[in-house]
Amino acid sequence: MGELIIVKLGGSVITKKDSETPEVNKETLDRLAGELGEWYSPEKRLVIIHGAGSYGHVIVRKTGIHEGVKNFEQRLAFAETQRLQNELDVIVCKSMIKEGIPAFPVQASATAVMNKGKLEKMDYEVVKGLVNAGIVPVLYGVPAYDTTRVCSILSGDVIAPYLAVRLGAKMMIHGTNVNGVYTKDPRKHEDAEHIPEVSPENWEKVREALGGSADTDVTGGMRGKVEEAYELARKGVMSRIVDITVPGMLLKALNGERVGTLIR
Ligand SMILES: Nc1ncnc2c1ncn2[C@@H]1O[C@H](COP(=O)(O)OP(=O)(O)OP(=O)(O)O)[C@@H](O)[C@H]1O
Numbered sequence: 201m202g203e204l205i206i207v208k209l210g211g212s213v214i215t216k217k218d219s220e221t222p223e224v225n226k227e228t229l230d231r232l233a234g235e236l237g238e239w240y241s242p243e244k245r246l247v248i249i250h251g252a253g254s255y256g257h258v259i260v261r262k263t264g265i266h267e268g269v270k271n272f273e274q275r276l277a278f279a280e281t282q283r284l285q286n287e288l289d290v291i292v293c294k295s296m297i298k299e300g301i302p303a304f305p306v307q308a309s310a311t312a313v314m315n316k317g318k319l320e321k322m323d324y325e326v327v328k329g330l331v332n333a334g335i336v337p338v339l340y341g342v343p344a345y346d347t348t349r350v351c352s353i354l355s356g357d358v359i360a361p362y363l364a365v366r367l368g369a370k371m372m373i374h375g376t377n378v379n380g381v382y383t384k385d386p387r388k389h390e391d392a393e394h395i396p397e398v399s400p401e402n403w404e405k406v407r408e409a410l411g412g413s414a415d416t417d418v419t420g421g422m423r424g425k426v427e428e429a430y431e432l433a434r435k436g437v438m439s440r441i442v443d444i445t446v447p448g449m450l451l452k453a454l455n456g457e458r459v460g461t462l463i464r
């Protein structure tokens with residue numbers, strides 16, 4: 201069996217993230233499944249994580265459940281937010297299976313324990329066993345049980361590095377809607393400059409450059425993503441953030457080409 205690769209498919213790509221209602225980007229999702237399917241073979245070890253895009257961030261921002269659940273209305277929203285993620289995941293897995301990837305849904309919030317928004321623990325025995333048995337677990341950002349406030353959001357950007365360390369991944373690929381890290385949010389500033397590599401040498405500067413998201417994002421947008429990935433790099437697993445709205449880019453990253461931003 202080959203080295204383990206963890207791929208995050210950004211909700212900003214697989215859904216219409218600027219939409220006020222849940223809407224999937226079906227064509228793009230199918231194209232990405234095609235690129236994964238082209239790279240994939242039964243001896244490859246792969247875990248897929250996907251984001252929520254308009255299936256998650258909007259309802260969460262509206263109901264405030266990322267800051268905890270206090271009343272009955274929020275309990276309902278907690279349940280509905282989870283249901284929506286499952287709905288999106290069914291669409292994602294269907295698209296993957298069509299391309300010959302044995303995509304198997306794993307709901308992280310079934311075992312995740314959060315505390316004040318931080319992931320304390322999550323069972324990964326099944327994920328590990330499945331990967332070693334030639335299955336491709338598919339996890340996704342979810343609202344999860346929090347010991348102090350009932351609910352907080354467990355981002356795909358947190359699940360990915362959590363598993364990468366524990367499963368001994370070789371590489372994490374973050375597919376999103378920008379070509380990695382820039383000196384400013386490139387969707388707001390035309391003069392934003394691309395940063396090809398994030399390392400201890402430029403970390404302090406990069407940190408200042410990181411913003412949230414030009415869309416609704418309750419889990420920190422690019423800042424959250426890069427901080428988690430940098431922490432992961434300190435533990436020895438490198439990441440690449442790439443623009444997978446560009447056809448062929450995910451395949452390039454999977455094949456080890458130097459695209460986007462490397463975090464080491
Ligand atoms: N310095 C920066 N460099 C690059 N992108 C940045 C920067 N600062 C902010 N961003 C924003 O980060 C966004 C990507 O993060 P976002 O969380 O929206 O996407 P995602 O993680 O793919 O989606 P999801 O959270 O639904 O999975 C970009 O669209 C951009 O607006």
Ligand SMILES: [Mg+2]
Nearest residue numbers: 251417419421
């Ligand atoms: Mg995000």
